[in-house]
Amino acid sequence: MNCKTEATTASQLLSPQNVRDLFDSVDAFLFDCDGVIWKGDKLIDGVPQTLEMLRSKGKKLMFVTNNSTKSRRQYAKKFHSLGIAVSEDEIFSSSFAAAMFLKVNDFPREKKVYVIGEDGILEELELAGFTGLGGTEDGKKTAQLKPDTLFEHDKSVGAVVVGLDQYINYYKLQYGTLCIRENPGCLFIATNRDAVGHMTELQEWPGAGCMVAAIRGSTQKEPIVVGKPSTFLMDFLLQKFHITTSKMCMVGDRLDTDILFGQSAGCRTLLVLSGVTTQSTLQDPSNHVCPEYYTSKVSDILEFLGP
Amino acid sequence: MNCKTEATTASQLLSPQNVRDLFDSVDAFLFDCDGVIWKGDKLIDGVPQTLEMLRSKGKKLMFVTNNSTKSRRQYAKKFHSLGIAVSEDEIFSSSFAAAMFLKVNDFPREKKVYVIGEDGILEELELAGFTGLGGTEDGKKTAQLKPDTLFEHDKSVGAVVVGLDQYINYYKLQYGTLCIRENPGCLFIATNRDAVGHMTELQEWPGAGCMVAAIRGSTQKEPIVVGKPSTFLMDFLLQKFHITTSKMCMVGDRLDTDILFGQSAGCRTLLVLSGVTTQSTLQDPSNHVCPEYYTSKVSDILEFLGP
Numbered sequence: 197m198n199c200k201t202e203a204t205t206a207s208q209l210l211s212p213q214n215v216r217d218l219f220d221s222v223d224a225f226l227f228d229c230d231g232v233i234w235k236g237d238k239l240i241d242g243v244p245q246t247l248e249m250l251r252s253k254g255k256k257l258m259f260v261t262n263n264s265t266k267s268r269r270q271y272a273k274k275f276h277s278l279g280i281a282v283s284e285d286e287i288f289s290s291s292f293a294a295a296m297f298l299k300v301n302d303f304p305r306e307k308k309v310y311v312i313g314e315d316g317i318l319e320e321l322e323l324a325g326f327t328g329l330g331g332t333e334d335g336k337k338t339a340q341l342k343p344d345t346l347f348e349h350d351k352s353v354g355a356v357v358v359g360l361d362q363y364i365n366y367y368k369l370q371y372g373t374l375c376i377r378e379n380p381g382c383l384f385i386a387t388n389r390d391a392v393g394h395m396t397e398l399q400e401w402p403g404a405g406c407m408v409a410a411i412r413g414s415t416q417k418e419p420i421v422v423g424k425p426s427t428f429l430m431d432f433l434l435q436k437f438h439i440t441t442s443k444m445c446m447v448g449d450r451l452d453t454d455i456l457f458g459q460s461a462g463c464r465t466l467l468v469l470s471g472v473t474t475q476s477t478l479q480d481p482s483n484h485v486c487p488e489y490y491t492s493k494v495s496d497i498l499e500f501l502g503p
Numbered sequence: 504m505n506c507k508t509e510a511t512t513a514s515q516l517l518s519p520q521n522v523r524d525l526f527d528s529v530d531a532f533l534f535d536c537d538g539v540i541w542k543g544d545k546l547i548d549g550v551p552q553t554l555e556m557l558r559s560k561g562k563k564l565m566f567v568t569n570n571s572t573k574s575r576r577q578y579a580k581k582f583h584s585l586g587i588a589v590s591e592d593e594i595f596s597s598s599f600a601a602a603m604f605l606k607v608n609d610f611p612r613e614k615k616v617y618v619i620g621e622d623g624i625l626e627e628l629e630l631a632g633f634t635g636l637g638g639t640e641d642g643k644k645t646a647q648l649k650p651d652t653l654f655e656h657d658k659s660v661g662a663v664v665v666g667l668d669q670y671i672n673y674y675k676l677q678y679g680t681l682c683i684r685e686n687p688g689c690l691f692i693a694t695n696r697d698a699v700g701h702m703t704e705l706q707e708w709p710g711a712g713c714m715v716a717a718i719r720g721s722t723q724k725e726p727i728v729v730g731k732p733s734t735f736l737m738d739f740l741l742q743k744f745h746i747t748t749s750k751m752c753m754v755g756d757r758l759d760t761d762i763l764f765g766q767s768a769g770c771r772t773l774l775v776l777s778g779v780t781t782q783s784t785l786q787d788p789s790n791h792v793c794p795e796y797y798t799s800k801v802s803d804i805l806e807f808l809g810p
Contacts (some may be wrong), residue, residue, distance in 0.1 A: 250765025
């Protein structure tokens with residue numbers, strides 16, 4: 197299989213000729229955020245105008261992000277600060293997904309959740325009625341290998357949620373490892389496994405995949421992944437928007453998360469080259485994830501449709 | 504295969520009846536350290552007397568440890584502080600292995616080595632004539648995701664060595680990731696991949712396998728492993744001691760590192776249950792690494808041989 201040459205699987209370059217067919221057959225556009233809407237705190241050119249046009253034509257918009265550092269509320273705030281009106285319930289973040297996973301699986305309220313990650317996860321846990329601990333607060337703690345000191349952990353932790361954590365340290369790694377190895381039945385939940393991401397405009401940084409791999413390395417357990425490419429969040433999108441997945445188009449910059457998520461859920465797919473994936477990665481023979489369409493950036497939709 | 508039941512692969516419990524056969528056919532005993540000689544900073548019962556007896560009977564002793572936090576010099580010092588006379592050249596640590604790997608592969612002297620790990624690696628690199636950076640010093644640095652700041656890294660880094668690092672942080676993860684992803688031909692060397700280890704007497708802690716997995720997660724590259732179970736160090740042991748491997752017995756507490764290392768090198772093998780492996784793990788049907796002998800602790804050799 198090859199996204200460049202095989203007629204049956206080839207990805208089409210989006211163009212003024214084929215954009216109308218995609219546009220007319222889709223009722224909702226699902227956007228990834230990092231590398232699609234923005235890079236770090238900077239909007240990608242033409243995004244606001246494109247989203248505005250899509251809304252004006254009656255398309256539903258949803259934002260599905262693997263970045264777990266923010267809650268839905270914090271994402272809505274970020275959109276507003278960038279001049280884009282998006283409501284909380286149009287946002288589906290992996291921090292929300294982690295909390296919803298516990299909720300739909302009847303995670304006992306009396307159990308606690310240890311977080312290797314940032315505030316977004318803790319806020320979503322609290323909103324869902326769960327008790328989180330760890331997170332940013334434990335970023336200041338140290339765990340040194342001193343003789344005769346026992347590293348204590350809370351035996352009532354029933355789940356460890358691991359996401360992107362710029363305050364990762366040995367204390368948290370030991371805490372999470374002890375919970376998973378020693379608390380009977382303790383769940384190991386990964387918000388996502390992105391290797392790297394455009395956390396800042398200028399470069400890529402280790403993503404949640406780095407922290408998740410660390411805990412997988414120390415516990416030798418496989419995580420439950422709730423973010424993309426897992427389609428766990430799709431049930432929530434469908435409940436909210438009542439649109440069949442074949443009428444949705446997933447727009448993202450990552451093959452192994454966004455495009456795989458869209459394809460697994462039965463959505464149309466559009467890869468944008470404004471984030472982590474280059475055209476040569478897409479067309480490399482080793483790549484087996486072929487989006488239906490690809491283009492340089494989101495605003496090409498606006499440009500190709502014309503006035 | 505099963506270490507308990509299959510006659511051809513079954514591991515024998517060491518006993519007064521079979522210890523003599525092993526003892527007489529072996530000229531050198533190779534010991535792992537953590538979980539075999541000591542736990543954290545505490546000697547395991549009977550170790551000094553057993554080592555003394557082995558030496559008095561003309562057996563050569565070597566210590567092969569995956570713990571990279573110390574150099575050979577620092578290990579010799581630790582042995583001495585615990586009342587055991589061991590010379591530097593009887594010690595083969597994964598910190599030494601990392602430096603020797605670069606040496607035998609003619610790593611250019613003008614290139615630098617970034618270290619995610621502790622002082623032992625930096626000291627061995629320096630002794631071998633290489634320039635290391637990172638390590639403990641970078642444990643105090645922070646890398647926060649601020650817009651418009653570019654995280655700079657040294658383009659002359661040609662290898663990243665990853666070992667156990669109790670000062671792991673996002674700064675080091677980003678630094679190592681950038682070197683491996685952006686410096687052409689940059690090597691990714693793992694001292695070892697132990698999931699956990701008895702870094703303190705009272706409990707296990709995440710091992711180098713945790714940090715190595717993190718960098719594997721962010722770079723999506725496979726490391727070159729120089730510690731056990733890789734037999735890379737065996738050439739150095741053979742050069743030093745001129746003993747055929749079939750006359751050596753590897754004594755260790757880990758199936759996936761010590762026993763696999765011994766078996767891969769053609770050594771006799773003895774598992775001790777004083778460290779990470781329990782008898783039920785050894786005899787679990789999912790375990791496929793069966794040592795020739797197993798016993799509770801090193802001093803059983805002394806006890807079973809009798810006066």
